[in-house]
Amino acid sequence: MPTPERIVSKHLGPERAAIDAYLSTGGYRAAARALKELTPDQIIEMVEQAGLRGRGGAGFPTARKWKLTPKREGETRYLVVNADEGEPGTFKDRTLIEGDPHAILEGSLITAYTNGVHHAYIYLRGEFFLGYERLSRALAEAYARGYFGTNILGTGFDLELTIHRGAGAYICGEETALLESLEGRRAFPRAKPPYYPAVRGLYDRPTVLNNAETMAHIPYIVGMGPEAYKAAGPPILYSVSGHVVRPGVKELPIGTSLREIIYEHAGGLRPGRTLKAVYPGGSSSAILLPEHLDTPADFDSLAKIGTMLGSSAIIVMDDTTNIPAVIARAVDFYRDESCGKCTPCREGTVWLSQIFARILGGHGRMEDLDLLDGISRNMTGTCFCLLGESVPPSLRASLKYFRDEYVRLIEAGSRRAEAEPAARSAHGAGARS
Amino acid sequence: MARVLSAETLDAIAGARARYPSAQSALLPALHAAQAQAGYLPEPVLADVADALGVPVTEVAAVATFYSMFHTAPVGRHVVRVCTNLSCHLNGADGVMDRLCRQLGIRPGQTTPDGRVSLEVAECLAACEEAPVLLADADRVARVTPDAADELVRRLRADA
Ligand SMILES: Cc1cc2nc3c(=O)[nH]c(=O)nc-3n(C[C@H](O)[C@H](O)[C@H](O)COP(=O)(O)O)c2cc1C
Ligand code: SF4
């Protein structure tokens, strides 16, 4: 299977932060055309025709989001770019930030112009030290050449863009928590309604909030035209990792099957290994089995089989994988990153984590499996934001598909306890290291 | 009058302040700048930040303690953050973490008694194609092996 021509990830490289490198491949031409020749409505129409759906996880149609943002005369609006990438397994935004930062900047410029925005912020994950260096350099050079600031390219359009560094909190990826953080507070999510960012966002103003990869698609849609863009895929960046021979960002037409992504583009599994399970859309998506591999990796097909495309992060697990240990690690992640605002998430993740520690430590009981399932059910639909809602899907799928593995762990623990009763006290409560 | 923060840090904070319509929005950049100078964020530093931005010190402290990259207690001269999340877990991160703990004689969340190295668990660093991954201060180290972890410890120990 030939790899299709890449568009969004065609020019990745350490030298791309230099504006001349970006300009040499046609960079900022789409922005110049947009600002000089196109009206905002024409650009929205192009993005709509292209069928672009947000790449932050929810897949919300980008043009619709922009239309929902009220454009009242004289009212300040903001653009906020979500570059806080933290969903386990996802690395396409970081790849673009480090490898082609001007594409995100150019997309932001076009988006700001389209939505009548004069102040934009890129919320960049705090741990992205290299990304900060490259993005800052790119922005400084773009300002110096007149792509940001006042009277951009002589069009009279003004835009100030600021990079805002986060400081280590996964919840800041959630859009309303991100805005709290950008306003200098602890990152507790806001209630939706009424705080939909499009209508009541940053400083209570209408705010266009888009993912970093979403921004990077915009120059290509405007530059190539929506028809050519669609014919080339439309493209999407899959992050493929775990037990594959060639992990990495794979730019492919959306809806490529999981099988093709894993076996053709990521080099398949290591010699002698077989596939056990796969996360199709980051740790928040329900895991799948080998029998699901022919499913197209797109929003609707994955939703139909009870999981989701999410951030399109495909984590591959081979037959050596201890599934309960993987799920336990994910649970601990959500426990540690829970902001603590609501009870089902704050307490549910702690309970789940304790039960996993018991099972993995050899002190599990058969009733624990029902407890895991019961707590997961009680968290479903009751959490204040989607962080808490992200815990049950893969946990419940693992109980369904790999119950025997949990049972074996519990039985092995009981056998050991019978054989050497002293082991129980010696190992304490079986806390995980 | 600032007690701890240098004129240079205060300038950086003022520069950040000018990028936002509200002073409090500059709090994260200000805390980053303060920590870069002072190494961590003890009470007098938080008070300086509060003064510089005109934000109540209780609010500054609440924010500083919410985010994992801000340290309100002393940390080592070097901070090693080891990702043990899913893709790194699948590719041997636990072995790397064990080796670092053994070599440094500390557990995750602790600092060596000589104050040289702090060891932390990192969540997915968005570099899963390089799993297992760690951050040694600002530098990302790809495909870490236990042997590479030994080498890193030697390097951090040798650094004066
Ligand atoms: C817990 C949580 C974490 C999230 N993390 C991110 C993230 O790191 N990056 C991102 O772009 N969107 C993230 N999102 C989705 C955002 O809330 C939002 O939908 C997205 O940034 C909108 O951009 P888009 O329309 O371009 O996709 C997260 C959502 C939740 C609930
Ligand atoms: S679900 Fe979790 S992260 Fe979201 S508001 Fe509740 S406690 Fe906070």
Ligand code: FES
């Ligand atoms: S899981 Fe370690 S970098 Fe993503």
